[in-house]
Amino acid sequence: MNSELQYFFELVFSGITKGSIYALIALGYTMVYGIIELINFAHGEIYMIGAFTGLIVAGLLGIFGFPLLGVLAIAVICAIIWCAAYGYTIEKVAYRPLRNAPRLSPLISAIGMSIFLQNYVQLAQTSDFLPFPQLIPDFEFLDSIAYIVSSTDVVIIVLSAVVMTALHCFIKYTNMGKAMRATAQNRKMAMLLGIDADSIISVTFVIGSALAAIGGVLIASRMGSIDAYIGFLAGMKAFTAAVLGGIGSIPGAMFGGLVLGCCENLAAGYISSDYADVFAFLILVLILTFRPSGIFGRAPVQKV
Amino acid sequence: MQILKKAILTGIWFAVLTFPIMVVKVDHIEGKMVWRWENAGYIAIGAALLSLVWRYLLERKAMRRRQEELAIREPSLWNKILRDPKLIRTGLLILLLLMLILPALSSTYHINIIATALIYVVLALGLNIAVGLSGQLVLGYAAFYAVGAYAYGLANHYLGIGFWAMLPVGGIIAALAGILLGLPVLRLRGDYLAIVTLGFGEITRLIIQNWSSLTRGPGGISGIAKPGFFNFSMADVAVSSVYIYYITLALAILTIFVVDRLKHSRVGRAWQALREDEIASEAMGVDTMRTKLSAFALSSMWAGFAGVLMATKTTFINPNSFTFMESALILSMVVLGGMGSIWGVVLGAVAIILLPEYLRAFSEYRMLIFGAIMVAMMVFRPQGLIPPQFRRYEIPDYLKKKSAGTPEGAKEGN
Amino acid sequence: MHPVLQASGLSMVFGGLRAVNSVDLCVRDGEIVALIGPNGAGKTTFFNCITGIYTPTEGQIRLCRPKTHGGGNDSGTVLNGFRPSRITKLGMARTFQNIRLFPNMTVLENVMIGMHCRTRAGILGALFRPPSVRAEEKLVIEKSYSYLEAVGLQSLYSERARNLPYGDQRRLEIARALAAEPFMLLLDEPAAGMNPQETIALQELIRTLRSQYNLTVLLIEHDMGLVMSLSDRIYVMEYGTKIAEGTPMEIGHNPRVIKAYLGEDFNA
Numbered sequence: 001m002n003s004e005l006q007y008f009f010e011l012v013f014s015g016i017t018k019g020s021i022y023a024l025i026a027l028g029y030t031m032v033y034g035i036i037e038l039i040n041f042a043h044g045e046i047y048m049i050g051a052f053t054g055l056i057v058a059g060l061l062g063i064f065g066f067p068l069l070g071v072l073a074i075a076v077i078c079a080i081i082w083c084a085a086y087g088y089t090i091e092k093v094a095y096r097p098l099r100n101a102p103r104l105s106p107l108i109s110a111i112g113m114s115i116f117l118q119n120y121v122q123l124a125q126t127s128d129f130l131p132f133p134q135l136i137p138d139f140e141f142l143d144s145i146a147y148i149v150s151s152t153d154v155v156i157i158v159l160s161a162v163v164m165t166a167l168h169c170f171i172k173y174t175n176m177g178k179a180m181r182a183t184a185q186n187r188k189m190a191m192l193l194g195i196d197a198d199s200i201i202s203v204t205f206v207i208g209s210a211l212a213a214i215g216g217v218l219i220a221s222r223m224g225s226i227d228a229y230i231g232f233l234a235g236m237k238a239f240t241a242a243v244l245g246g247i248g249s250i251p252g253a254m255f256g257g258l259v260l261g262c263c264e265n266l267a268a269g270y271i272s273s274d275y276a277d278v279f280a281f282l283i284l285v286l287i288l289t290f291r292p293s294g295i296f297g298r299a300p301v302q303k304v
Numbered sequence: 305m306q307i308l309k310k311a312i313l314t315g316i317w318f319a320v321l322t323f324p325i326m327v328v329k330v331d332h333i334e335g336k337m338v339w340r341w342e343n344a345g346y347i348a349i350g351a352a353l354l355s356l357v358w359r360y361l362l363e364r365k366a367m368r369r370r371q372e373e374l375a376i377r378e379p380s381l382w383n384k385i386l387r388d389p390k391l392i393r394t395g396l397l398i399l400l401l402l403m404l405i406l407p408a409l410s411s412t413y414h415i416n417i418i419a420t421a422l423i424y425v426v427l428a429l430g431l432n433i434a435v436g437l438s439g440q441l442v443l444g445y446a447a448f449y450a451v452g453a454y455a456y457g458l459a460n461h462y463l464g465i466g467f468w469a470m471l472p473v474g475g476i477i478a479a480l481a482g483i484l485l486g487l488p489v490l491r492l493r494g495d496y497l498a499i500v501t502l503g504f505g506e507i508t509r510l511i512i513q514n515w516s517s518l519t520r521g522p523g524g525i526s527g528i529a530k531p532g533f534f535n536f537s538m539a540d541v542a543v544s545s546v547y548i549y550y551i552t553l554a555l556a557i558l559t560i561f562v563v564d565r566l567k568h569s570r571v572g573r574a575w576q577a578l579r580e581d582e583i584a585s586e587a588m589g590v591d592t593m594r595t596k597l598s599a600f601a602l603s604s605m606w607a608g609f610a611g612v613l614m615a616t617k618t619t620f621i622n623p624n625s626f627t628f629m630e631s632a633l634i635l636s637m638v639v640l641g642g643m644g645s646i647w648g649v650v651l652g653a654v655a656i657i658l659l660p661e662y663l664r665a666f667s668e669y670r671m672l673i674f675g676a677i678m679v680a681m682m683v684f685r686p687q688g689l690i691p692p693q694f695r696r697y698e699i700p701d702y703l704k705k706k707s708a709g710t711p712e713g714a715k716e717g718n
Numbered sequence: 719m720h721p722v723l724q725a726s727g728l729s730m731v732f733g734g735l736r737a738v739n740s741v742d743l744c745v746r747d748g749e750i751v752a753l754i755g756p757n758g759a760g761k762t763t764f765f766n767c768i769t770g771i772y773t774p775t776e777g778q779i780r781l782c783r784p785k786t787h788g789g790g791n792d793s794g795t796v797l798n799g800f801r802p803s804r805i806t807k808l809g810m811a812r813t814f815q816n817i818r819l820f821p822n823m824t825v826l827e828n829v830m831i832g833m834h835c836r837t838r839a840g841i842l843g844a845l846f847r848p849p850s851v852r853a854e855e856k857l858v859i860e861k862s863y864s865y866l867e868a869v870g871l872q873s874l875y876s877e878r879a880r881n882l883p884y885g886d887q888r889r890l891e892i893a894r895a896l897a898a899e900p901f902m903l904l905l906d907e908p909a910a911g912m913n914p915q916e917t918i919a920l921q922e923l924i925r926t927l928r929s930q931y932n933l934t935v936l937l938i939e940h941d942m943g944l945v946m947s948l949s950d951r952i953y954v955m956e957y958g959t960k961i962a963e964g965t966p967m968e969i970g971h972n973p974r975v976i977k978a979y980l981g982e983d984f985n986a
Contacts, residue, residue: 039495049325056324059337078324085321097362097683104441105682107495108639111443112678115632119672124325124343232628236506239499274514278507285503288496289488562845569844570837570855573823577831580820587769587814589806589835589898598841696876697826703863 006148011269012262013149017222019261020160024215025238026245026253027167028087028208034184034248035204037103041110042090044235045117046209049086050079050216051226052121055132062133072135072221079213086117087209088202096198114231122228135221156218163214164254167207171250180204184248233277237264240284246294256294307356315352319344361684403553407546415549419617421657422552423610428637428653429559429646430606435635436643436692437567438599439579441498444505445634448604450512450626451478452611457525457621458518467531467616471609478608479601486600490593505631513623524622528615548617555613559606563646566602568695575599576644629671636674639681642688651689720747722784722902722934723768723810724794728777730763737763739958740777745902747784750928750935752945755955756978761938762815764955765906769812770802783809786932787901807835811895812904815938817887821880825871825890828879829862832897865893868930869923885916889923896931903927905937909944917941921948946970954978 025047032040054075061071094113098106138151171177182190183200191197219234220226241260245252260280268276287294326347329338385391407415427449434442452474459465459473489500512519519525530544531551566572574595577585586592615621633656641652660670681688723745730738738760745751753761767774782794787809797805806812811832820828837858843851866872869889874882879890888908895903908924909917921944928935939945945952945966952969954962956978962969969975 037495039499053324056328056330056337059330060328082321082324089317089321094679094683101682101686103494104439104498105686107441107498108635109679109682111632111635112675112682114675115629115671116675116679119669119675121325123668123672124322125329130330236502243499275510278510278514281503281507281510285500285507288492288500288503292492292496565847566841566844569851570834570839570858571841571844573827573831574834576823576827577820577834580822581818583771583802584814584818584820585831586802587771587806587812587818588832588894589803589811590831591801591803591835593801602841694824694876694878695827697824697859699859699863699875703860 007269009148011265013153015262015265016258017153017156017261018219018265019241019258020157021215021219021257022234022238022241022260023164023254023257024160024211024218025234026241026257027164027250028212029239029242030245030247030250030253031180031204031208033242034250035180035187035201036095036099036106038095038106038110039239040095040205040208041107041235042094042113042117043208043212044231044233044238045114045121046083046086046090046231047212047216047234047238048226048228048231049117049121050083050209050213051132051220051230052125052216052228053079053082053213054135054217054220055130055226058133058135068135068137072137072217075135076214076217079217080210083209083213083216084206087205091202091205096201114235118228118231125228127228129225129227131225132220132223134224135217152222156222159214159218163211167211168250170207176200176203236284237280240280240287243284243287243292243294249294252294259295307359310359311352311355314355315348315350318351319348322347365684400557407549412542412545415545416617417658417661419545419549419552421654422549422556423613423617424634424637424653424657425556425650426552426559426606426610426613427634428641428649429556429563430603430610431634432638432644432646432649433563433566433575433606434599434603435638436645436649437572437579438575438596439494440596440599441494441501442600442603443498443502443628443631443635444508445501445603445607446626446628446630447501447505447508448478448481448607449611449614449630449634450508450623451481451604452608453615453621453625454512454519454525454611455608456612456615457528460528460615461525464529466529467612471612474612475605475608478611479605481608482600482604483597485604486597490596502628502631505626505628509623509626512626519623522623524620524624526620528619528621530619531616548613552613552617555609559609560646560650567646571595571598579644633671633674636678639678640689642690642692645688645690645692648688648690648692720782720784721745721780722747722782723936724780724782725764725768726778726780728764728767728779729775730760730767730772731775736958738767738774741955741958741960743953743960743963745934745936747786747934748928748932749950750924750937750948752949752952753936753938753955754940754942754945754952755961759955760958761955762906763958765812765904765938768797768805769810769904770797770800770805773799781805781808781810781902784901784932784934789901803835806898806900809900810902810904811898811900813888813891813895813906813908815906815910817884817891819879819887819890819894821878823879824875825866825877825879825882826859826862826875828890829865829893829897830858832865832894833858833862833899836897836899862897865896868896868927869893885912888912888920892923892927896927901932902934902936905935905939907938907940909939909941917944920944924948 025043028043028046029040032038032043057075057078058071061074066074090113094109095106098109134152136152136155139154171180179190179195179200180203182193183195183197187197190200237260238257241256242253243256244260245254245256260283263283264276264280267279323344326343327340329340331338406418427445431442431445434440455474455477456467456470459470485501485504489497492500513522515521531548574585574590577588577590578592578595578599582592585595614625637652637656638649639652640656641650642648656674660667666673721744723743725741725743728738728741728743729736741764743753753764755761763772766772768779779797780794781797782792783789795808797808800808820831823831837854839851839854863872863875866875869892871886871890871893874886879887882890888911892905892908905924909920912920924935924937925948927933937949947966949966952964952966953960954969954972954975961978962972962975964972
């Protein structure tokens with residue numbers, strides 16, 4: 001394979017890896033927006049807390065000399081549990097009292113929550129970068145393709161795909177999933193039919209946060225270091241992914257994540273890496289301005 | 305008893321929730337874990353107490369709302385003071401006099417801090433035009449601030465243009481940037497607009513940071529000229545601080561005056577109608593596009609003024625002064641003070657700048673506390689510290705007499 | 719008489735749904751015309767089309783200023799594609815079915831917003847307040863107050879709009895629409911949620927306003943008592959199409975209308 005092509009594939013595969021993480025986080029934005037029309041600004045911080053929880057758990061387990069795969073599994077599970085609890089608590093404290101408030105109130109509350117969480121982690125831990133251990137083992141059978149896609153990337157892509165398929169089945173086939181879709185369509189009607197909207201909203205936050213936790217641990221393990229501020233940028237990019245695919249749409253979020261990851265990587269690889277983040281924000285601004293319903297979403301009819 | 309049990313459970317919940325972050329600390333230099341068990345205790349007790357306060361406040365809010373519906377609520381002492389125009393006028397006059405003689409009473413250090421607070425007063429009042437009066441949530445306000453600061457910084461660095469020439473120009477450039485951003489995004493709904501402005505803010509900062517050949521990148525521009533006084537330049541630091549203090553004071557007073565006049569004008573009413581209901585105001589004949597654009601332009605113009613002023617005051621600017629956190633900080637001033645309320649926003653800006661300065665112990669926790677305040681304000685007091693007052697229009701007596709002559713039934717709509 | 723508002727072949731399609739299907743309608747100078755029909759018949763969508771909130775998919779809307787309001791002999795303006803604010807400025811104002819006041823502004827300020835399109839003061843005027851702006855502001859206050867008097871809300875002028883009782887909010891919407899100095903007034907279910915006495919009072923109010931301000935009125939209403947006694951002519955819509963038009967008498971005896979309202983099995 002010539003080196004030009006190899007470079008291209010490298011960029012695409014690492015783009016897909018990044019993109020699957022964006023997609024995992026984007027799902028949380030899109031599910032929450034679908035149900036209560038709130039841009040959950042604090043969602044990026046949940047992802048950051050997931051990465052920190054993973055780091056702390058891995059550090060503790062490392063002392064006992066667990067095998068690598070075991071450490072990864074336990075770190076991911078702990079991150080999921082704690083992030084889900086954070087998601088649940090945040091919704092209850094900062095958003096639930098504002099259910100009937102003007103539209104901008106919960107958004108401002110969410111921004112406040114995001115600032116609070118970021119500073120809470122920074123004060124309780126550190127404002128410096130922390131090295132993150134390589135939790136994802138190298139698989140020997142992947143050596144043959146290692147020159148274009150690393151073993152870590154394969155694990156991340158496969159794991160995200162599995163998780164997202166599971167989510168899709170959950171939404172589509174379980175009663176809880178049906179109740180969620182019903183609430184997203186028409187909360188009042190769903191409540192009249194005996195669906196407890198408050199608990200559905202809680203479940204949405206819990207699931208979204210759990211997905212962000214998985215994303216947090218996986219990407220931290222790939223990047224090799226984390227700090228208290230990673231949530232903001234990752235959150236913005238994931239939100240871009242959600243908007244790109246059409247906010248409120250679950251397959252849209254997955255697709256948007258992949259497209260964004262690849263675009264960003266190709267732009268950084270072929271144009272300039274200094275401006276990689278600028279490209280992501282530019283996509284966000286352009287999509288919101290010219291096609292706010294996203295690639296898959298349909299333009300909403302303004303109710304008068 | 306039930307309440308106590310709930311509080312204890314809340315305490316335990318938060319202790320468990322914050323366990324990994326609060327109790328365990330990763331010490332990567334030594335490569336070990338530090339255990340801080342005492343933190344779990346603090347969190348548990350703190351959360352339990354806070355949950356009691358939280359519940360009490362929520363109940364009080366619900367009760368007040370019921371009372372308001374029944375219209376049996378007496379205005380509180382605070383509100384009574386706010387509604388007494390004589391008291392306010394006297395208070396403001398005393399405050400103004402104090403501000404004018406302040407440099408004689410206090411050291412350069414304090415003067416500088418107050419001047420910073422005044423710059424933020426200008427910024428917060430500018431943002432208040434967009435957010436508080438017209439209801440357009442702008443999350444990238446720091447970008448316009450940066451435009452003003454860099455306009456002066458670059459013009460001074462490369463062309464040697466002075467402060468007084470650049471003050472209006474910086475404002476106009478920022479206003480143009482506001483229009484440039486405003487034009488394509490006018491049709492967007494509130495929260496989408498918020499995100500677009502956030503994206504715009506980040507793009508602006510990243511471009512400033514990366515376009516090193518022009519902006520000198522992350523290192524920033526230093527040695528920006530202080531304002532001159534007619535053809536004299538100010539060499540003495542103390543004198544120039546006082547001079548800048550008076551300039552900021554003048555600009556802050558001008559801003560208050562302008563925003564107040566605008567608020568109680570045809571344009572200001574249209575802004576407020578836009579905030580209340582966009583479709584209704586469009587249907588009532590308000591050109592919402594133009595109205596939004598004017599709010600955007602004026603709001604960013606004030607950020608431009610403040611930016612020029614900041615650049616001349618600190619003589620050094622770099623991209624790190626214009627992050628999203630800066631925008632959030634200015635927004636929290638507006639929210640804390642009371643969206644749409646001029647004196648509320650002034651109070652919010654002064655409180656948020658001065659409190660951490662004078663409570664050094666808390667300065668580390670500054671952003672943490674702001675975040676918490678933003679949430680708490682939205683939950684308990686969304687109208688802010690000083691809610692906007694309603695203009696009581698004077699109805700001339702001859703009009704009233706005429707209506708008094710009509711039969712009582714007219715009031716029932718017959 | 720001179721036609722003031724004319725819609726021809728008006729259709730509005732949302733995705734696959736034809737909410738309004740080729741409706742023709744004509745309102746002449748000084749008439750009160752009612753648009754009735756079961757829920758979901760497309761009446762409010764029709765209103766939203768002619769006031770510019772939606773852009774109709776097909777058809778044409780024409781608005782013509784009557785002579786009583788200084789209009790000429792021309793055939794009027796085609797409104798298709800105009801923004802709502804421009805249509806209001808041309809002389810057609812409306813109220814909303816689900817009240818859309820400015821809740822945190824005072825009653826007087828709500829009406830003053832209605833006069834926005836009839837006044838001119840800009841930003842510089844607001845800053846320097848020259849005599850012309852001050853005079854304009856005074857006129858706005860006086861006129862707004864007189865519109866409040868017209869609907870009987872003058873004593874509440876300094877209340878916040880959201881604190882008004884329901885019926886008063888509906889009347890405030892009418893006052894706000896009047897302040898835009900229209901010749902054509904559109905009322906979307908003005909009597910909704912009112913008790914019988916209030917409805918009768920409203921009926922009188924609409925009549926009075928018509929003669930006081932030389933208005934032409936088009937209203938959507940479900941209260942048949944009000945529609946029958948107030949309107950000169952009635953249009954009936956069902957499933958997006960017009961099924962009948964005529965005087966109240968004719969409509970009351972139209973078998974298709976009776977069927978639409980009361981169902982197949984009802985024998986009149």
